[in-house]
Amino acid sequence: SYLHPFYLSIPLRILKLLNLDDSYFAITNSYYAAQLVLVIIGDYFYFRVGCKVIGKEATRISMYIYLANKFYNIHIIRCFGNSLESILYLIAFYYYLGIKSEINKSMIMFTIIITISFMVRCTSPIGFVLLILYKIIKEDSLYSFIILGISLAFPLIMIIMLFDSYFYDQPTFVPL
Numbered sequence: 001s002y003l004h005p006f007y008l009s010i011p012l013r014i015l016k017l018l019n020l021d022d023s024y025f026a027i028t029n030s031y032y033a034a035q036l037v038l039v040i041i042g043d044y045f046y047f048r049v050g051c052k053v054i055g056k057e058a059t060r061i062s063m064y065i066y067l068a069n070k071f072y073n074i075h076i077i078r079c080f081g082n083s084l085e086s087i088l089y090l091i092a093f094y095y096y097l098g099i100k101s102e103i104n105k106s107m108i109m110f111t112i113i114i115t116i117s118f119m120v121r122c123t124s125p126i127g128f129v130l131l132i133l134y135k136i137i138k139e140d141s142l143y144s145f146i147i148l149g150i151s152l153a154f155p156l157i158m159i160i161m162l163f164d165s166y167f168y169d170q171p172t173f174v175p176l
Contacts, residue, residue, distance in 0.1 A: 001119045001160060002167045004084055008034050035083065042087035043067075049094045085124050088117040096131060101139040103148060111148045112156065119160045 011030035015021045046066065050059030066072060075083075092113040098106030117124040136142045 002164045004120055010034060038084060038087050042090050045090040045094045049090060052097050085121055088113055099135050101141045103144045107144060107148060111152050115153045115156045119157060
């Protein structure tokens, strides 16, 4: 999908607008600045999920280990596609924990995040298939998932496909 590259290009567009696009340092680090916002959002939801699942004190210890992990600190900010997928998974799992049988905010947000995740990487939602089946059986929420699939996920997929189609048809090199 064009969503993630488009998001990463926003700082470059700002640099160009401010006439700072001739700075190697600014251009090189603009991607990391954009990714940093996503990483902070991911860390926030990591903490929120942890508090729901294992409690606040255990989550604090987990956050110390998580943030002190060398692999995480070196690679999560560099592997842009994979890190986006993991961040979307954290957010989706947070909302997954609040899903009930009827349509609620958690189910709506879960559907939106999983749909965006699917459009960024088509194999992304595979991890949630069994969890959704579990919710369908435990919470009797099949009808709610079908309604949101038709009324929310399908139109969102169409909008993102139109967005992708528009931007992929644009020329990548414009001569001066």
